[in-house]
Amino acid sequence: MDKETRLSIIEKASKQVGPSVFWSTIIIITSFLPVFLLTGQEGRLFSPLAWTKTFILIVDAFVAISVTPVLLSLFLKGKFKPESSNPINRGLERVYGPILRWCLKWRKTTIGVNILALLVAIPMLFRLGSEFMPPLDESSILFMPVTLPDISNAEAKRILQVQDKIIKSVPEVAQVLGKAGRANTATDNSPISMIETIIQLKPESEWRDGMTKAKIIAELDQKLQVPGVINGWTQPIINRINMLATGIRTDVGVKVYGQSLDSIAQVSQKVRNALQAIPGVKDLYIEPVTGGKYLEIQTRREELGRYGLAVNDVNTIVESALGGTPIGNTIEGRQRFSINLRLAQEYRNSLDRIRRIPLKLGTGGTVPLSAVADVRFVDGPPMIASENAQLRGAVLFNVRDRDLGSTVQEAIQKLNGELTDLPNGYRLEWSGQWENQIRANQTLKFIIPLVLVIIFLILYFSFGSFKEALLNLVTIPFAMIGGVFIVYFYGINLSVAVAVGFIALFGLAVETAMVMVVYLNEAMNQLVVDKGNSSQTITKQDIREYVFMGAAKRLRPKIMTVSVSLFGLIPVMWATGVGTDVMLPIVLPLIGGVFTSSIHILLVTPVVFEMTKEYELKKHGKIEIYDVKH
Numbered sequence: 001m002d003k004e005t006r007l008s009i010i011e012k013a014s015k016q017v018g019p020s021v022f023w024s025t026i027i028i029i030t031s032f033l034p035v036f037l038l039t040g041q042e043g044r045l046f047s048p049l050a051w052t053k054t055f056i057l058i059v060d061a062f063v064a065i066s067v068t069p070v071l072l073s074l075f076l077k078g079k080f081k082p083e084s085s086n087p088i089n090r091g092l093e094r095v096y097g098p099i100l101r102w103c104l105k106w107r108k109t110t111i112g113v114n115i116l117a118l119l120v121a122i123p124m125l126f127r128l129g130s131e132f133m134p135p136l137d138e139s140s141i142l143f144m145p146v147t148l149p150d151i152s153n154a155e156a157k158r159i160l161q162v163q164d165k166i167i168k169s170v171p172e173v174a175q176v177l178g179k180a181g182r183a184n185t186a187t188d189n190s191p192i193s194m195i196e197t198i199i200q201l202k203p204e205s206e207w208r209d210g211m212t213k214a215k216i217i218a219e220l221d222q223k224l225q226v227p228g229v230i231n232g233w234t235q236p237i238i239n240r241i242n243m244l245a246t247g248i249r250t251d252v253g254v255k256v257y258g259q260s261l262d263s264i265a266q267v268s269q270k271v272r273n274a275l276q277a278i279p280g281v282k283d284l285y286i287e288p289v290t291g292g293k294y295l296e297i298q299t300r301r302e303e304l305g306r307y308g309l310a311v312n313d314v315n316t317i318v319e320s321a322l323g324g325t326p327i328g329n330t331i332e333g334r335q336r337f338s339i340n341l342r343l344a345q346e347y348r349n350s351l352d353r354i355r356r357i358p359l360k361l362g363t364g365g366t367v368p369l370s371a372v373a374d375v376r377f378v379d380g381p382p383m384i385a386s387e388n389a390q391l392r393g394a395v396l397f398n399v400r401d402r403d404l405g406s407t408v409q410e411a412i413q414k415l416n417g418e419l420t421d422l423p424n425g426y427r428l429e430w431s432g433q434w435e436n437q438i439r440a441n442q443t444l445k446f447i448i449p450l451v452l453v454i455i456f457l458i459l460y461f462s463f464g465s466f467k468e469a470l471l472n473l474v475t476i477p478f479a480m481i482g483g484v485f486i487v488y489f490y491g492i493n494l495s496v497a498v499a500v501g502f503i504a505l506f507g508l509a510v511e512t513a514m515v516m517v518v519y520l521n522e523a524m525n526q527l528v529v530d531k532g533n534s535s536q537t538i539t540k541q542d543i544r545e546y547v548f549m550g551a552a553k554r555l556r557p558k559i560m561t562v563s564v565s566l567f568g569l570i571p572v573m574w575a576t577g578v579g580t581d582v583m584l585p586i587v588l589p590l591i592g593g594v595f596t597s598s599i600h601i602l603l604v605t606p607v608v609f610e611m612t613k614e615y616e617l618k619k620h621g622k623i624e625i626y627d628v629k630h
Contacts, residue, residue: 001080007073014069017518017557023462024514025061028507029054030454034447035500041241042133042440042496045582049500089556096602097552103603104544104610114478114604117596121484128484129403129493132437134585135238139578141217142239143167143178143197144232144249145224146285149382150293151193156180159226160195166223167199172207172216175200191382193288198236214400230285234398247387248432250283250396252408254415257390258426261289261381264393267419267426271395274418278411280402287394292382295322295354295375303372308362314373321357322348351375394431403493408434440496451503452476455510463517465624471608472513478604479509479597486592492585501589508590509597512561516551516601520609523550524625533622543613543623551606562598566591 035050036043083089103110147159160178167176178197182190190196201216217233224231232250234242243249254271258264268286275281299314319325324340331337347353355370369375385392399407408430415428422428430438452473459469483505487498527546531537572580572587616623 006076010069010072010076014065014072016522017515018065018069019462020514020518021064022061023458024511025057025064027455027458027510027514028504029057029061030458031451031507031510032504033454034450035503037447038440038443038496040436040439041245042436045133046496046500053504083553083556086556092555092559093552096555097548100548100552100603100606103607104548107607107611110604110607114600117481118477121481124488125480125484128488130405130437131403131493131495132433132440134493134495134497134581136235136581137213137578138235138237139201140236141199141201141213141220142234142236143195143199143220143224144234144239145195145197145226145229146232146288147193147195147229149191149193149288149291153181153192156192156195159229160197163195163197163224163226167197167220170216170220170223172201172211173199174202193382217400230283232283232285232396232398233400242432246431246435247385248394248396250432251398251404252430252432252434253287253397254395254411255387255429255431256393256395256426257387257429258393258423259391261384261391261393263423263426264391265290267422267428268393268395270419271415271428274414275395275397275411278407278414280399280407281411282398282400284395284397287385287396288382289385289391289393290379290381292380293377294380296378297369297373297375299373307359307367307372309359309372314359314369317357317359318369322354351377396432404433405437405493444496444499448499448503451506455506459510459514462514467612468517468521471605471612472510472517474608475509475513475597475600475605476506478600479505479593480589482592482594482596483589484592485596486588487585490584490588492588495585497582497585498589501586502593504586505590505593505597508565509593509601512558512597513601513605515558515561516605517609520547520550520606521625523547524613524623528623528625533625535617535621538617538623540614540617543610543617547606547610547613551602555602558598558602562594565594569594 032050032053035046038046084093143163145159145163147156151159157180160180164176164178167173176197176199178195180195181192199220201213207216221231221233234250239249242251246253248255254275256264256267256271258267265286268289272284272286275284297314297318299311301311304311304314320341321343324342326338327341328339329336330339342348343357347357355368355375357369358366359369359372360366385394412430419428455476456469456473459472460466463469463472480502483502487494492498523546526549527538527542531542569587569591572583573591575583613623
């Protein structure tokens with residue numbers, strides 16, 4: 001073969017396959033573009049993936065039609081061997097050929113089996129659990145127990161130390177660090193009754209046999225049953241994200257809005273009682289809106305008048321004695337500190353001593369504070385929370401051993417059935433991860449149909465035929481069969497990550513289908529060249545033989561397209577470490593979908609294509625020919 005002949009063949013082959021490769025790559029790009037419409041946490045998490053994939057595929061699309069033919073002209077030299085000389089290709093054809101002939105012979109059975117598999121996958125899809133995002137294993141635990149609002153500093157310190165010792169006794173725990181109260185910052189509004197303990201775990205290789213993170217949490221929870229303390233288990237990063245995004249420190253929270261804190265507390269108690277028996281609800285407790293202790297000093301104006309004192313005189317003395325009065329500043333280098341003066345600790349650590357605080361009279365004598373004021377402890381809110389100018393309480397809980405979606409749905413149904421007598425002006429609102437899940441689901445309901453419309457439009461404009469576009473698009477539901485099956489048997493819940501995996505699968509499945517349809521159309525072109533385009537010269541057997549030739553004789557590029565995708569994805573299934581929890585739900589639909597879409601493309605697409613051409617021949621007396629160059 002001389003150089004001109006070789007380059008001519010390469011040019012012809014590039015013109016034949018290049019446009020299909022280009023458009024299939026464009027389809028993958030555009031099918032992934034709606035991921036940019038995701039907002040919130042899911043948008044921030046998946047936008048880097050979307051940007052990376054988009055830029056890589058844009059370059060790939062132009063490389064496929066420009067650089068690749070040049071490289072072929074440089075490296076495809078010397079003596080060429082036919083595809084039949086490749087032992088792998090011969091083996092694949094020996095297996096694929098008889099199966100394809102059987103499918104072409106039993107077309108209704110072939111299509112029926114595929115439809116049956118699709119019908120089985122649909123109920124499996126609806127039986128999958130749902131969640132906002134797959135839980136990321138942060139390799140550490142955040143223990144957040146809540147005690148009574150009126151706990152003293154000494155008691156909080158004692159409980160914290162006892163808990164830390166118990167936690168450190170578990171062999172899998174490397175380090176433990178707890179804190180009570182809040183730091184000196186406006187962004188941390190934790191009361192003294194809320195303890196936060198970060199538990200760092202040892203590497204999994206040092207754990208006891210059979211231990212998992214869930215078992216460690218269960219063991220710790222059993223050991224840390226302290227009276228008056230309600231345990232809560234989460235992870236450090238997701239806890240901060242939840243608190244900043246929704247104001248809820250657990251997975252899910254029921255916000256109770258109203259006008260009175262006492263009534264909010266009563267409604268919250270009813271919500272808690274209703275949620276107690278629901279499977280999957282863990283660490284259930286009410287965010288305290290009552291139960292705080294306050295020192296109240298109520299002046300008696302009649303007594304003040306008798307002694308010739310004013311209310312402001314009493315307030316000034318109380319402020320100075322208990323709170324402190326600034327009397328000056330001290331400068332140490334570049335730092336400046338205020339000097340406050342107040343009674344010593346032993347004179348303000350009991351009600352009796354406070355009642356004996358002397359008040360100076362205008363006549364020169366003194367009287368105790370109790371002579372002109374009532375000093376007592378009263379109940380009040382430990383902390384007042386408000387949203388949208390309304391007072392708010394919350395019932396908080398985590399979800400374990402069950403998916404978040406079905407747990408909250410059952411909880412919503414139970415609350416709707418039992419809490420029918422809410423006072424006027426009071427309402428409930430679900431928050432936490434459920435709030436994010438609702439937002440993400442609403443976005444996905446718009447995104448996924450948009451992806452399908454974009455793919456169909458590109459197929460229509462590239463083929464110029466509604467039927468050809470539909471023949472390629474029908475691959476998508478059959479590709480979902482494998483994705484649903486593998487997600488179901490792996491026990492993965494539906495989430496934004498799984499949805500992103502299915503979106504990526506749509507483009508990948510259509511890419512392989514386009515390659516098959518190009519070769520089938522090429523076979524039809526060859527049939528018309530050989531036998532003309534008329535029902536008098538073309539028989540059904542001719543269509544079948546040429547369909548078989550178009551499908552079986554170009555098996556290698558189709559298998560290569562599938563294999564490259566699988567070989568790139570399968571290693572993620574064996575990956576370990578932080579981050580694999582999120583990657584696996586993305587990859588599983590792709591792996592399962594590539595298998596079933598390949599089976600559909602290799603076996604069902606030729607069957608449907610043959611039936612379409614037979615219908616055209618019967619109705620119009622000829623078959624419709626589409627330019628494989630598009």
